[in-house]
Amino acid sequence: MKNKKLRIGIIGCGGIANGKHMPSLAKLNTIEMVAFCDIIEEKAKAAAEKYGSENAKYYTDYKELLNDKSIDVVHVCTPNKSHSFITVDALEAGKHVMCEKPMAKTAADARLMVEAAKRTGKKLTIGYQNRFRADSQYLHTVCEKGDLGEIYYAKAHAIRRRAVPTWGVFLNEEEQGGGPLIDIGTHALDLTLWMMGNYKPKSVMGTAYHKLSGRKNAANAWGPWDPEKFTVEDSAFGFITMENGATIVLESSWALNSLDVREAQTTLCGTEGGADMIGGLRINGENLGRLYDTKVELNSGGVAFYDGKQESDADLEARLWIDSILNDTEVVVKPEQALVVTEILEAIYESSKTGKAVYFE
Structure with missing residues (x-):
């Protein structure tokens, strides 16, 4: 995937997406943000207009975003309660996933995420930028x-x-x-x-x-x-x-x-x-x-x-995360560590x- 420009979807277009994820991703020439989702349509539309590629799409239902087979990577930036099921669905849909911290609301939910990453062979990391x-x-x-x-x-x-x-x-x-x-x-x-x-x-x-x-x-x-x-x-x-x-x-x-x-x-x-x-x-x-x-x-x-x-x-977090996908190397923040x-x-x-x-x- 070294010569490919990764196509990224953002799920959750609130504070952490606007303050951290999208600005850092926008600095990379190896990706393009092509889809945005938020339960508040205006937020998804605003993010698409500011950070999206030409013809970027926006949704209020994250499952519609996941149905786009051209999307390689998903960033999950929603409240803690939904981290697990959105991440699992994204992994099952063939996407690599960066999920914001904490990994999940409960340890049981976090284990489901680790299991899904192993089952699908897709990369999963958690947003511990510190x-x-x-x-x-x-x-x-x-x-x-x-x-x-x-x-x-x-x-x-x-x-x-x-x-x-x-x-x-x-x-x-x-x-x-x-x-x-x-x-x-x-x-x-x-x-x-x-x-x-x-x-x-x-x-x-x-x-x-x-x-x-x-x-x-x-x-x-x-x-x-x-x-x-x-x-x-x-x-x-x-x-x-x-x-x-x-x-x-x-x-x-x-x-x-x-x-x-x-x-x-x-x-x-x-x-x-x-x-x-x-x-x-x-x-x-x-x-x-x-x-x-x-x-x-x-x-x-x-x-x-x-x-x-x-x-x-x-910025370093985003760059190393994308590099791990392009070069098929280990992620810095391993899901097994975030689970603990x-x-x-x-x-x-x-x-x-x-x-x-x-x-x-």
Whole structure:
């Protein structure tokens, strides 16, 4: 497929499609966006007019889009509840699929997606774009080299002080499956597991809170939320043990009385060194009987008239995804890895409801 221009269909033309997927795909000369679908026809039409190829089509029924046999790739950018069945249908229709995070609302739904990808032989990946940031890429290389040794303790950070998304269906538990844990905690957990190279959880304890969600006229980055519509947690925390004895602490919030605000970040502690993302990427360790810490310079500047601008995480994600199809290589975010993230998140919610630990077989 190296000399072919891939034909792409977009299912769900809302915020994440307009803010990430379509702008990044539009920068590639190896693809063309030929079809757009949204339950709100005006959104699909607007996307087709802005990003579509000549004679691009738009739909309100995703199955009509999938019936177009000329489409090679589908991007699923819908609410969490519909990720699984749309993805499975797309794979069965012979399309490669990029599905937005989280993989699915439930672990059972995510497993159906993995099974469909294996059954059809089509590529499936999940939109964890934070893996493609410069600091994440550098740190992953450090971890792969073994510079940190055995990573046995880690923290996954997804803390907002007051930044509750008040648009769309973010506050709707039926549509989304949860709040900050499944929305932004999923990014932090994915980063952490990826750095550790560890996808074998043993047990999970978790708590989810509805402490601030009932407040009226609350201070918030996007204006006050409606307490009547806030049906998901405002914060959630997990304590995860892995089969090899490693421990991960996951923290997530949209609204929390904390000044320690960090999102899509990880802290790693290994036998040979550690790393965190506080104020930039920092590596620490011991050398010649002395402790050291160093901040990694990730900008490419320093040359006159060159601003050091690098490819964005979303742009790199899109390019490598398309390259994996054209060259038939492995995707960066493997569906089996995203499944483990979903299993752990689900276990945190379950543990919070029952007050008991959840054990993995």
